[in-house]
Amino acid sequence: MPLRDDVMALADDKLMSGHMQSDWTGLGPILEEDIAASAMAQDDLSHAQVLYEWLGGDPDATAFGRQAQAYRCCDLVTLPDEFDWAIATARRFMCAHFATVLLQDFAQSDDADLVDRAARLLKEQAIQTTHLNAWIFRLGTGGTDAHARMQHAFDTLSPYVGGLFETIDQAADRFDRWRAAVDPVLQSAALKIDVTGPESTTCGGRSGQHAEHFILQQAEMTQVRSLEPDAAW
Amino acid sequence: MSGAANPVQPMCPCEGEDPEKLAQFEQRIAEGVHIEPGDWMPEAYRQGMLRMAEHHANSEIIGALPEGEWITRAPSLRRKLALTAKVQDEVGHGQMLYRVSQELGKSRDDMLRDLVMGKTKYHNCFNYPAPTWGDIAMIQWLIDGAAIMNQKTLADGAYGPYVRTMNRINMEEAFHFKSGEDMVLTLMSGTKLQKQMTQDAFDRWWAVSLMFFGPHDKPGAETMPAMRWRMKIEKNDSLRQRFVNRFAPAAKDLGLIINVCAKDEHGYVTSVREDEQCVRDEATGNWGFTDPDWDEFFRVIRGNGPCNAHRLNLRRFSHEQGDWVRRAGAHGTITTPPAA
Numbered sequence: 001m002p003l004r005d006d007v008m009a010l011a012d013d014k015l016m017s018g019h020m021q022s023d024w025t026g027l028g029p030i031l032e033e034d035i036a037a038s039a040m041a042q043d044d045l046s047h048a049q050v051l052y053e054w055l056g057g058d059p060d061a062t063a064f065g066r067q068a069q070a071y072r073c074c075d076l077v078t079l080p081d082e083f084d085w086a087i088a089t090a091r092r093f094m095c096a097h098f099a100t101v102l103l104q105d106f107a108q109s110d111d112a113d114l115v116d117r118a119a120r121l122l123k124e125q126a127i128q129t130t131h132l133n134a135w136i137f138r139l140g141t142g143g144t145d146a147h148a149r150m151q152h153a154f155d156t157l158s159p160y161v162g163g164l165f166e167t168i169d170q171a172a173d174r175f176d177r178w179r180a181a182v183d184p185v186l187q188s189a190a191l192k193i194d195v196t197g198p199e200s201t202t203c204g205g206r207s208g209q210h211a212e213h214f215i216l217q218q219a220e221m222t223q224v225r226s227l228e229p230d231a232a233w
Numbered sequence: 234m235s236g237a238a239n240p241v242q243p244m245c246p247c248e249g250e251d252p253e254k255l256a257q258f259e260q261r262i263a264e265g266v267h268i269e270p271g272d273w274m275p276e277a278y279r280q281g282m283l284r285m286a287e288h289h290a291n292s293e294i295i296g297a298l299p300e301g302e303w304i305t306r307a308p309s310l311r312r313k314l315a316l317t318a319k320v321q322d323e324v325g326h327g328q329m330l331y332r333v334s335q336e337l338g339k340s341r342d343d344m345l346r347d348l349v350m351g352k353t354k355y356h357n358c359f360n361y362p363a364p365t366w367g368d369i370a371m372i373q374w375l376i377d378g379a380a381i382m383n384q385k386t387l388a389d390g391a392y393g394p395y396v397r398t399m400n401r402i403n404m405e406e407a408f409h410f411k412s413g414e415d416m417v418l419t420l421m422s423g424t425k426l427q428k429q430m431t432q433d434a435f436d437r438w439w440a441v442s443l444m445f446f447g448p449h450d451k452p453g454a455e456t457m458p459a460m461r462w463r464m465k466i467e468k469n470d471s472l473r474q475r476f477v478n479r480f481a482p483a484a485k486d487l488g489l490i491i492n493v494c495a496k497d498e499h500g501y502v503t504s505v506r507e508d509e510q511c512v513r514d515e516a517t518g519n520w521g522f523t524d525p526d527w528d529e530f531f532r533v534i535r536g537n538g539p540c541n542a543h544r545l546n547l548r549r550f551s552h553e554q555g556d557w558v559r560r561a562g563a564h565g566t567i568t569t570p571p572a573a
């Protein structure tokens with residue numbers, strides 16, 4: 001079922017990107033942006049929950065109770081940012097636009113409940129993309145040093161972009177729509193990404209073949225809960 | 234979290250201040266009129282309020298760190314969301330309080346730099362370790378609970394911007410406390426492992442909470458400028474007693490044992506004995522308690538606590554890592570990119 005698979009892929013991306021970004025709370029470079037980025041991390045975690053609910057079962061069991069191979073997030077979302085705001089921002093920017101493309105399609109699907117959920121999420125998603133677009137522009141045009149750091153971040157992340165589209169239905173079309181959203185912003189900030197097309201192979205996170213960094217993040221995320229997996233926390 | 238227990242040093246009398254203006258100023262405070270940033274105030278008052286608001290802001294920012302370390306490990310979606318939002322609130326409190334401090338004459342950059350250089354202090358309680366999820370429950374229950382008690386009195390103070398900030402902050406602190414109470418209740422209704430985790434964390438945080446309100450008051454505290462000018466409203470010892478009266482019976486109801494603990498230099502408990510003084514005095518209605526180790530308190534304040542270096546290093550690292558972003562931001566106010 002391509003639709004269910006796509007929803008699971010996005011839900012797991014949202015969970016793990018919320019997990020990665022919420023870790024920055026209290027450590028961001030500017031107090032106001034720390035607060036704003038944390039709000040978006042919370043949105044991502046809530047979005048995961050809303051999509052898990054649609055998929056059925058207990059969202060906590062889905063989020064915390066699976067074996068690592070059962071997660072369908074791509075390797076881009078859990079790539080360590082090494083406490084580098086450039087990596088964190090570039091990643092959030094690319095993932096937020098990917099989420100928008102999928103949510104737009106979910107909002108056009110035949111499933112009334114999913115349509116309803118996606119429409120709600122799209123509103124918050126638009127706030128994220130607007131905010132992130134502005135920051136990519138601001139940092140990309142914020143002087144030589146900032147521009148170099150942002151370009152380095154996109155160079156570091158580019159090899160993982162194909163993984164966003166691994167196993168995703170209508171990957172070619174969605175990839176084009178994603179590029180149409182990110183390219184103008186990148187161009188306005190004189191930034192480049194070296195990505196040619198959606199990954200055709202299925203050998204990454206979306207197929208459950210996760211990179212080591214995901215396994216480590218998932219172990220940390222489930223550490224407390226797994227002390228007493230059946231207890232209330 | 235965290236009120237500003239005791240950053241207010243006794244100040245020198247207002248030498249050189251215009252006696253007539255000083256009398257009017259004290260009259261206004263006695264009448265309960267708020268002092269606003271543009272109003273005349275003695276220099277000692279301005280400096281004292283700045284020191285207090287800056288210390289409080291620093292405490293919010295450093296206070297985000299011990300709990301922030303547990304966001305990645307929170308055991309459910311609800312707890313992960315609530316903890317992230319809670320830590321985010323503390324950053325927001327820091328931001329609001331830095332704004333109050335800025336109006337008193339010190340720039341945010343200077344305050345954040347002084348903090349990471351160790352020139353200014355933050356609340357002592359954040360120099361203790363939080364090694365388990367139980368500690369996160371205890372911080373939100375006991376430390377946020379103590380902060381609310383302190384900050385509610387500070388909201389009766391005289392300096393308008395600080396008072397208004399306290400009122401806003403206290404609404405959020407109430408949520409933190411509720412969430413802490415819910416976490417402790419859930420854990421104490423759980424498995425043997427969960428209960429033990431909670432008792433161990435309680436042992437680590439009980440004495441720290443008693444120290445939260447600061448050392449014993451000096452004789453004549455109420456006539457010192459800090460209290461006369463309503464920067465500080467209630468004495469440390471009376472706040473502490475109020476805290477014990479509220480939390481000792483609550484802890485016992487939950488099945489927690491109130492222990493007197495010895496700790497090692499890492500802040501870990503090495504031995505416990507039940508606090509026999511912790512009973513209600515029927516005559517006064519007050520609950521007894523064993524005084525915390527004040528030598529330890531002053532040792533930690535001087536920078537030699539279990540986590541002083543760890544907290545400050547992380548804050549400094551984050552400050553340095555973010556430098557390029559602040560410099561890039563200085564190029565102009567945020568604008569949206571040209572439309573595609």
Ligand SMILES: [Fe+2]
Binds near residue numbers: 234293326406
């Ligand atoms: Fe706070």
Ligand SMILES: [Fe+2]
Binds near residue numbers: 377380409
């Ligand atoms: Fe708080």
